[in-house]
Amino acid sequence: MAKLSESGPVLVSACLCGLPCRYDGSVSALPAALELVRQGRAIPVCPEQLGGLPTPRPAIELRHGRALDKEGREVTALVARGARAAADLAGLAGCRAALLKARSPTCGSGRIYDGAFSGTLIPGDGMLAGLLRAMGLELVSEEDLG
Numbered sequence: 001m002a003k004l005s006e007s008g009p010v011l012v013s014a015c016l017c018g019l020p021c022r023y024d025g026s027v028s029a030l031p032a033a034l035e036l037v038r039q040g041r042a043i044p045v046c047p048e049q050l051g052g053l054p055t056p057r058p059a060i061e062l063r064h065g066r067a068l069d070k071e072g073r074e075v076t077a078l079v080a081r082g083a084r085a086a087a088d089l090a091g092l093a094g095c096r097a098a099l100l101k102a103r104s105p106t107c108g109s110g111r112i113y114d115g116a117f118s119g120t121l122i123p124g125d126g127m128l129a130g131l132l133r134a135m136g137l138e139l140v141s142e143e144d145l146g
């Protein structure tokens with residue numbers, strides 16, 4: 001978590017910054033994210049909204065690289081477009097770290113749901129987290145902060 005404490009911009013899942021952009025319209029404000037906002041270092045982004053998905057929206061999970069919502073609709077193109085745009089933003093801003101919401105099919109890093117909407121977690125990254133990891137950013141999950 002070294003780069004979170006260094007200076008410089010940090011891409012942050014917007015829901016951790018207090019924006020009500022979660023699938024159910026709720027917020028998941030995290031003190032560490034709010035502190036980055038206070039310092040003027042947070043770049044809040046909700047890749048699912050950026051890709052064109054509405055809020056609220058049905059829950060989404062990844063299955064074999066495809067993003068499917070709980071009602072069975074495929075939303076891969078929208079999630080992928082938002083993830084790409086958010087990753088581009090991180091690159092443009094020169095972010096070296098990201099603080100990400102856990103277990104999301106888009107922002108989750110290291111562990112995500114298995115795609116069966118059964119509550120089962122498996123190793124893996126959400127679409128944005130995977131792009132940021134490939135770019136070499138340090139990924140910090142909200143769960144890393146306890």
Ligand code: SF4
Nearest residue numbers: 014015022046101107
């Ligand atoms: S896509 Fe990311 S930022 Fe948007 S609500 Fe889901 S976890 Fe939060």
